Amino acid sequence: MDKLIVTLLGATVIGFIYWFFFGKKDELVQxxxxxxxxxxxxxxxxxxxxxxxxxxxxxxxxxxxxxxxxxxxxxxxxxxxxxxxxxxxxxxxxxxxxxxxxxxxxxxxxxxxxxxx
Ligand SMILES: [Cu+2]
The missing domain is CATH 2.60.40.420 (Cupredoxins -  blue copper proteins)
Structure with missing residues (x-):
């Protein structure tokens, strides 16, 4: 159970970082x-x-x-x-x-x- 939470949390953080740095930047730089x-x-x-x-x-x-x-x-x-x-x-x-x-x-x-x- 703990492992699952950590995995989910990790995925959320990675998703957020991706969105924050690449999503926005892409829109600006494209x-x-x-x-x-x-x-x-x-x-x-x-x-x-x-x-x-x-x-x-x-x-x-x-x-x-x-x-x-x-x-x-x-x-x-x-x-x-x-x-x-x-x-x-x-x-x-x-x-x-x-x-x-x-x-x-x-x-x-x-x-x-x-x-x-
Ligand atoms: Cu003016």
Missing amino acids: PKNVWSVLVEGGYKPSTITIPRDKPTTLTFTRTDANSCLEEIVLPDFKIKKFLPLDKEVVITIPPTKPGIYTLHCGMNMYHGKIIVV
């Missing part, structure tokens, strides 16, 4: 070159992981009437775009060297991250 970002009280998701060797298409949809979010800026890519309410705006990012790049609203109050891997 690069995609097509993303849809909802602009509502910020950027959702706020961290976007993209591959270095392919052009990436980001589609932004602003559903937040807050004028603070009506402009999006990707300073490293020299991109600045107006986001009309409830309209999809496509931003294309060329293949880029690995690194962390920021994106923010016109007033630099809301932030997001583009991770190129």
Whole structure:
């Protein structure tokens, strides 16, 4: 009986560790070159992981009437775009060297991250 409990506990711990380190990380690191970002009280998701060797298409949809979010800026890519309410705006990012790049609203109050891997 004790052995069984220890085994079950061990399996649970291993499962948790796996989930904690790999499950989450996978979600964060898995690069995609097509993303849809909802602009509502910020950027959702706020961290976007993209591959270095392919052009990436980001589609932004602003559903937040807050004028603070009506402009999006990707300073490293020299991109600045107006986001009309409830309209999809496509931003294309060329293949880029690995690194962390920021994106923010016109007033630099809301932030997001583009991770190129
Ligand atoms: Cu703003």
